[in-house]
Amino acid sequence: MKAVVIRKHGGPDVLSYEVIMNPTPKKGHVIVKVDYCAVNHLDIWVRKGLPGKKVSFPHILGCDICGTLVNDSGSFKKNEKVVVYPAVESGIPRVSYSIIGAFGKYQGGYAEFIQVPQQNIIKKPSWLSDEEACALNVSYLTAWNMLERSNCKKNDIMLIWGANSGVGSASILLAKAKGIQVITVASDMKKINQAKKLGADNIIDRSKSDIGSEVLKYTKNDGVDAVIDHVGAKTWPISLNVLKVGGKILACGTTTGSDATINIREFYSKEAQIIGAYLGTKSQLVSLHKFMKLKKIRPIIDSIYKLKDARHAHEKMDNGNQFGKIVLKI
Ligand SMILES: NC(=O)c1ccc[n+]([C@@H]2O[C@H](COP(=O)([O-])OP(=O)(O)OC[C@H]3O[C@@H](n4cnc5c(N)ncnc54)[C@H](OP(=O)(O)O)[C@@H]3O)[C@@H](O)[C@H]2O)c1
Structure with missing residues (x-):
């Protein structure tokens, strides 16, 4: 699959567009074909590196994901549109959870496919476009x-x-x-x-x-x-x-x-x-969807970049030139 990978910490130039192996499905997990992934300041932190926070390279950034389910899973059907709740068990004492694509064990959404725990899948709000839906999770x-x-x-x-x-x-x-x-x-x-x-x-x-x-x-x-x-x-x-x-x-x-x-x-x-405040709970994400639907609120999208141009998206955020969410189309 195509993915943007980092092999070391640094500036936007460490974001490398490559062809790598697809994730292999593990028990309790699902594979999602990523359609859009929003860029967050967290991606900048992980790209640059933070003292005491470890990343195992090669690493794929991206925690704000909207995509399509590759196989049936529980009540979800193959080809169903989903968003990914980004918090996963951290496994570290006194740290509640880590975030997909950040400093935990899960690779992120700057890639065509991602593997995430089954319980992190939420039905995509049907009244939002895919690029809007991906922007709500973080x-x-x-x-x-x-x-x-x-x-x-x-x-x-x-x-x-x-x-x-x-x-x-x-x-x-x-x-x-x-x-x-x-x-x-x-x-x-x-x-x-x-x-x-x-x-x-x-x-x-x-x-x-x-x-x-x-x-x-x-x-x-x-x-x-x-x-x-x-x-x-x-x-x-x-x-x-x-x-x-x-x-x-x-x-x-x-x-x-x-x-x-x-x-x-x-x-x-x-x-x-x-x-x-560290993200929010999965049920808060569902209540956010309901609130935004009720109030007819759509997220503010600044710009959409192709996956291969992820480094330009990072440059824009590094320079503070965005208003609202920068999104990658995978
Ligand atoms: N705890 C969590 O779960 C969680 C979740 C999401 C985000 N975050 C954190 O929240 C922060 C914002 O994330 P984001 O993705 O929204 O970032 P972002 O879009 O890159 O925005 C950064 C903002 O910081 C402002 N800023 C920078 N220097 C400033 C200064 N000296 N005085 C006043 N404002 C200043 C910028 O304003 P100008 O452009 O006007 O300079 C810009 O509005 C990041 O640190 C991120 O890691 C945490």
Whole structure:
């Protein structure tokens, strides 16, 4: 089969388009013909390598998959369209699960075929195209998990970092559909205009403004009920600073680094909560499908690349030039 393989960590040039052996079916697993695989920042982390995280080479990236079942499996029939829930048992003490195509034992979806545990298969939402359906399993699921756990209600105010990111754009769409007021952050006019189209109520241009003061201005100094922070070290201090008493930081990413310094006194005197989110459960993915259908929400697709052009897709994400999901057509 054709696949994009990495044989070492590095820049986009380590993504190598090759012909390799098809996966052989194992007990309790199914083979899926991959139709589309969305690119996630996680793919960048795995490509570059992270301290203490092992990958056995050659490795195939890609955790956000929509495809076609190759054989009957349980209640699923051959040729049925499916999406893949990306979390699998990690087998590592105190680590709940690992992610397909990432730092675990499963190869990912930058390939014509993939082998996944049978229980990870979910029927593809019929009202979405294949390229849209593949985009929900990681960023949208994590955004949904964070929104649910924020307990934010209609008219509550939420700060969502990175309007253009997979997680940020998903969070804006889903939060607006729940009636939450959204303040978001973007870094240029193009991204600001796109964030407006998603329905964000206030958009802060981080290339020009002091984000903390702008958020306080928009909330009349009250602060926000919750912050969705996937940016990490550089944004955590601001996220805490703009939080109102009893507010929550929902944290899922470390794009700018994982060692943040925050003011502990500020943290406890605000009775703040910091909640970590790692994807979400399979049942949350199913409830996300239902919610998006009910609210007629379609995921934001930035661009579609051919599998052989995966390195260009990575270059685009490395440069932060996307708005929404970058998808590979396999
Ligand atoms: N825990 C989980 O289960 C989970 C799931 C999904 C994603 N994640 C993590 O969440 C993060 C986002 O993932 P993604 O796929 O959505 O990434 P992405 O599409 O590549 O977006 C990265 C975002 O970070 C913003 N950013 C970068 N530097 C910044 C700074 N100094 N200040 C403010 N914003 C900054 C970018 O904004 P500009 O373009 O405006 O610079 C962009 O919006 C990644 O770290 C990823 O690993 C975790």
